[in-house]
Amino acid sequence: MARDKIALIGSGQIGGTLAHLVGLKELGDVVLFDIAEGVPQGKALDIAESSPVDGFDSKLTGANSYEAIEGARVVIVTAGVPRKPGMSRDDLLSINLKVMEQVGAGIKKYAPDAFVICITNPLDAMVWALQKASGLPAKKVVGMAGVLDSARFRYFLADEFNVSVEDVTAFVLGGHGDTMVPLVKYSTVAGIPLPDLVKMGWTSQARLDEIVDRTRNGGAEIVNLLKTGSAFYAPASSAIAMAESYLKDKKRVVPVAAHLNGEYGVKDMYVGVPVVIGDKGVERIVEIELAGKDKEAFDRSVAAVQGLVEACKKIAPDLL
């Protein structure tokens, strides 16, 4: 059986880490793509040269033209620019929106059967634009945010309770970052919901609130430490988990930015919800009933994403 081909559009910090993980996990052959000449080629060669040491067989190549992604089973998109000082959210939106239009056209032409994972920020709007620009079925185009947000939440909880990260599960909904909605009653340690752990005296409600807050600002915490860039290890691992579920038809239940068409009362928008990922892409959207302040927080999150999508529609009316 031929190895699967995985195309990485954008060969920056996250793109390079993705390529390394694909190799280490032997998920397939890798094509790194970037507009910067030499960067994808250099990273591909560097990682390929590590393969004899780590003992993996994967063909890694770098490219500056879209032809190279032909036939990819998975495409992971990190192309774009980060927000720089003095740049407004709308400036960032219009630059990365143009990038999504180019990337979408490349995918449409050379990898129309791929499962596409978008990581470029502002995530929920960029994945929406990428789906429109590529014309791929909505169930084959998703955004990576929830796996990362819930991984941060799980890590902080495991640290708080001094237990294995493997035994902590977390449930998050909504947009990426500040408007994320963690559902503590569905988050557990070995199946015990967090509110019960508060009752059992494992932690206090105040500590739990602090952890939720830290999770929401998890991206900013890393940016403040790194100063010259944003997180890349955990975002790359999160996207790889999603790709693996597709490639191996694992049918994992994970939170992703998925296209909603009536679910949760949302129409033609990408919002973070739990889904089942298998070899058909998004095979099922898990729709739970929301009430009270969870519903309010979710609606606020949806409104924030809606604002970004409206801004995209104004900048690029042809996308619709």
Ligand code: APR
């Ligand atoms: N086509 C292809 N690649 C592009 C394009 C384009 N039109 N425009 C920029 N790029 C490339 C850049 O040359 C760079 O190598 O995208 C890459 C982005 O890499 P980094 O700047 O290192 O960013 P990274 O940390 O990998 O994050 C990528 O993910 O989490 C988000 O906010 C983050 O939007 C950002 C994205």
